[in-house]
Amino acid sequence: MAISSPGLASGIDIKGIVSQLVALERAPLVPLQQQAASFQSKLSIYGTIKSMVAGLGDAAAKLSDPKAWDLVKGGSTAPDKVGITVAAGTSPTSMSVEVQSLAKAQSNASTAIPIGSTVGSGTLNIQLGSWATGDFVAGSGTAIDLSVTADDTLSTIASKMNAANAGISATVLRDASGERLLVRSKDTGADLGFRIQATDDDGVNTDAAGLSRLAYDKVAGSFHGMALSQAGANAQATVNNVPISSASNTVKDALPGITLNLSQVTTTPVELTVINDKEGMRKNIQGFVDAYNAINSMLATATKYDPDTKVAGSLQGDSTAVGLQNALRGMMRSITPGGTFTRLLDIGIEIKNGGTMSVDASKLDTALSDPTGLKALFTTKSSNPASQGFGLKMDAFADGLLAANGLVTGRADALKNSVTRNTKEQDKVADRAARAEVRLLAQYNAMDAAVGRLNGLSAFVNQQVTLWNKNSG
Structure with a gap:
C-alpha cells in the first residue's frame, strides 16, 4: 500500500515530530547568531574608530607642519581698490600703496x-x-x-x-x-x-x-x-612713495611673499598690513581638539556600562578599546622638552573628567602671540621619540595604530576572522540539521509504511475470521 503523506497510515504527526527534532538540531544557531551580531557590531565600531584615528592623525599632521605656524594674513583699508594676499612665512609688515593707473590691454x-x-x-x-x-x-x-x-x-x-x-x-x-x-x-x-x-x-x-x-x-x-x-599700458603705483610699474594688475614680484591686486585708481593712500594669522592657527588647533573629542566620545560610549538600565556598550570589557582610550589620554599629557611650551596644558588645552579635551580661549590667545614657541611644541624633531614635537608624536601614534600590525587594525582583523569562523559554524549547524531532517523523515516514513502494512494484514485476518465464523454457523 502506497503512503501518500507522512503519518497517514499510522496516524502519527510525523512532520510535527521531525520538525521539533530538527529544531533541536538547529538550536545552537541561536547563540551563534547572537554572537555574530555582536561581532558585526564591534567590527562596525572599529571601522568607525579607524576612520576617527585617521582623522586625528591628519589633524596632528597639520600641527606638525612648520608652515602651520608661519601663517600670516594680509589686510587692506580699501580691499576694493588694493587687495593683498600673503604667502606663509612672510614677515609681518605694513605699507602704504597708491595707484595712479591700472594696467591695460591693447x-x-x-x-x-x-x-x-x-x-x-x-x-x-x-x-x-x-x-x-x-x-x-x-x-x-x-x-x-x-x-x-x-x-x-x-x-x-x-x-x-x-x-x-x-x-x-x-x-x-x-x-x-x-x-x-x-x-x-x-x-x-x-x-x-x-x-x-x-x-x-x-x-x-x-x-x-x-x-x-x-x-x-x-x-x-x-x-x-x-x-x-x-593702448597697452603698465600699471603705475607707489609703495611707501616708491614708484613701481607692473605689466599686470596682479603684482607678484615687487614684494617677497606678497601679492598686490590692483583694482582701482586711488585718490588717497591705501594702508596694507601683514600680520600673524592667529585665527588660522586657532582653527588648526581646534580641528585637532574636535578630532580627539570625537574618538574619545565614541570610546567612552562604546565601553561604558549603565547600572540603571543594565545596558553595556558594544565594547564594554574590550581590552583593546580600553587600552586605546588610556593610551590616547596618556599621549595628551606627554611632554616636549626644551621650548617655551612643553605641554598642551601650557597653551590652554586640557583634559577634563571623562577624558574630554577643552580649550582655554584666553590662555590659547596668549600662546598664539608666540608662534615660534607654538611651532617648537608641535614640530620639534628629535632622535628620541618621546622628545618629538607633539604634532609629530600624535601623527606617528595614529600611523602606528592603523599599521598592518597596529592595535586598531589588528583588533579589526581579529573580529573579521571571528565573523568568518562564526559563519562556518553556522553553516555546519544548518548542514547537520538538514541532514538530520532527511534521515528522520526517512526513518519515520519507513515506520509509517510498516504500520500501514501491519494494519492491512490485521484487516485481512479479521475479515477471514469473520468469514469462518459465518461458515461454521
Whole structure:
C-alpha cells in the first residue's frame, strides 16, 4: 500500500515530530547568531574608530607642519581698490600703496562693414610687442601668419585668430552700422601689445579696402587699418612713495611673499598690513581638539556600562578599546622638552573628567602671540621619540595604530576572522540539521509504511475470521 503523506497510515504527526527534532538540531544557531551580531557590531565600531584615528592623525599632521605656524594674513583699508594676499612665512609688515593707473590691454576695432560680408583674401601677420616708443618693437615671441580666404567673413576671421594662439583674442561687434572686428591682447602691459600686418591679395597692403583694413601697423609715420581703442599700458603705483610699474594688475614680484591686486585708481593712500594669522592657527588647533573629542566620545560610549538600565556598550570589557582610550589620554599629557611650551596644558588645552579635551580661549590667545614657541611644541624633531614635537608624536601614534600590525587594525582583523569562523559554524549547524531532517523523515516514513502494512494484514485476518465464523454457523 502506497503512503501518500507522512503519518497517514499510522496516524502519527510525523512532520510535527521531525520538525521539533530538527529544531533541536538547529538550536545552537541561536547563540551563534547572537554572537555574530555582536561581532558585526564591534567590527562596525572599529571601522568607525579607524576612520576617527585617521582623522586625528591628519589633524596632528597639520600641527606638525612648520608652515602651520608661519601663517600670516594680509589686510587692506580699501580691499576694493588694493587687495593683498600673503604667502606663509612672510614677515609681518605694513605699507602704504597708491595707484595712479591700472594696467591695460591693447584693443583695436575695424571699420564697420555689412553684416555677413567678406573682406578679401590674403595673409595677416600677428606679432606681439611694444608701441611705447611710438614705433613697434617686436617681442621675443614668434609671429603668427593667418591665412584668410575670399569667402571668410569677420566671424570666420575672428575664429581663426582665436584658434591661432597668437596672444590676442577677437570677437565681432554688431550694431545698426554693421559689424566690426574687435581685437584685444590677451594680457595687459605695454610690452604685450600687438601689430597686425596685411599681405593683401588685391596688391595694396596699406589702404582701407580689402584685407588691409584689418591691419594695425605704422608706415612712414602713419597708422593704417584698424583704429586703436586702447593702448597697452603698465600699471603705475607707489609703495611707501616708491614708484613701481607692473605689466599686470596682479603684482607678484615687487614684494617677497606678497601679492598686490590692483583694482582701482586711488585718490588717497591705501594702508596694507601683514600680520600673524592667529585665527588660522586657532582653527588648526581646534580641528585637532574636535578630532580627539570625537574618538574619545565614541570610546567612552562604546565601553561604558549603565547600572540603571543594565545596558553595556558594544565594547564594554574590550581590552583593546580600553587600552586605546588610556593610551590616547596618556599621549595628551606627554611632554616636549626644551621650548617655551612643553605641554598642551601650557597653551590652554586640557583634559577634563571623562577624558574630554577643552580649550582655554584666553590662555590659547596668549600662546598664539608666540608662534615660534607654538611651532617648537608641535614640530620639534628629535632622535628620541618621546622628545618629538607633539604634532609629530600624535601623527606617528595614529600611523602606528592603523599599521598592518597596529592595535586598531589588528583588533579589526581579529573580529573579521571571528565573523568568518562564526559563519562556518553556522553553516555546519544548518548542514547537520538538514541532514538530520532527511534521515528522520526517512526513518519515520519507513515506520509509517510498516504500520500501514501491519494494519492491512490485521484487516485481512479479521475479515477471514469473520468469514469462518459465518461458515461454521
